[in-house]
Amino acid sequence: MIYEDEAFVLSARPHGETGAVVHFLTREHGHIAAHVAGAASRRLKPYLQPASHVRLSYRARTSDNLGSATLEPLGEGADVLDDPLALLGLQCACVMTRAALPERDPQVGAFEAFAALIRSFEWPDIWPYVYVRFEAGLLEAMGFGLDLSSCAVTGEMDDLIYVSPKSGRAVSRKAGAPYESKLLALPEFMLSAQGVRGGKSLEDGFGLTGFFLERHIFHPLNQPLPEIRSRLLDGLRPSE
Structure with missing residues (x-):
């Protein structure tokens, strides 16, 4: 199983002396985990911080095995270190x-x-x-x-201020007034x-x-x- 994909780093956990098991959110393949060799190196470590934007090359023997990945940075990601x-x-x-x-x-x-x-x-x-x-x-x-999109009770699309905890559907002010204490804002x-x-x-x-x-x-x-x-x-x- 081999593919390339765009991804964001979700987490990295040291594995062995220099590697890491890294979780990614990829565009086409969803949430995956992979072993990244050399993760502790000065070159790779900055790109394994949470939300780092990367392109990865993934390889695994089967879809059920923990695969390995190599990666390259895509841009600088969110600049939040000062906030x-x-x-x-x-x-x-x-x-x-x-x-x-x-x-x-x-x-x-x-x-x-x-x-x-x-x-x-x-x-x-x-x-x-x-x-x-x-x-x-x-x-x-x-x-x-x-x-x-609309009130679960009346079908109206205006003045929606509640959500039913049972259905997850919106409820209008008028329809929800008698049940206000039981509804979510x-x-x-x-x-x-x-x-x-x-x-x-x-x-x-x-x-x-x-x-x-x-x-x-x-x-x-x-x-x-x-x-x-x-x-x-x-x-x-x-x-x-």
């Missing part, structure tokens, strides 16, 4: 992607969502909202996408990139995607949501 909160967001995205996506399952949509998030780190006021939409993209990639930025941000909208977005990620992905694996996600949300809360 601790953005660096935490980038690391959290890598952790969530590796934990949520099964290996060897092509996920072009998840790759594009990850790439869009990496590009967004250029704008400090924007990327936290892109991050929440990225998590919604992970849900969609796994077959649990939220349906925010739907922040406007989840409906449109131009939607209103600020206030509780970011926390509501984290609550929305976190609820379904926990239910559909992490609970079946008997795992909690990664702790780094809670640290990211704490860091994004406005200081009092």
Whole structure:
């Protein structure tokens, strides 16, 4: 099994004296793991940091074996070293992607969502909202996408402010009013990139995607949501 692909590094764990087992999110082949020889070298080490953008050449005897990869850098990736909160967001995205996506399952949509998030780190006021939409993209990639197109009760497309925790579908203000305490808040930025941000909208977005990620992905694996996600949300809360 031999192929080349574009990829982002998700994690790297030392293996042997100079190598590493590296997890990648590839464009065409999904989440994969591979042994990278010489990973501890001065030449390769900078390109094995979380979210590094690379082109890899992959080789394995069979699809079930741990393969080996050689890689070359593609650009410089996200410049977040001077922004601790953005660096935490980038690391959290890598952790969530590796934990949520099964290996060897092509996920072009998840790759594009990850790439869009990496590009967004250029704008400090924007990327936290892109991050929440990225998590919604992970849900969609796994077959649990939220349906925010119209009200689950009336079919109306306006004034959608809730999400049903049972169906993952949007609910309008009027239809949801009697059941408000049982519904999840739907922040406007989840409906449109131009939607209103600020206030509780970011926390509501984290609550929305976190609820379904926990239910559909992490609970079946008997795992909690990664702790780094809670640290990211704490860091994004406005200081009092």
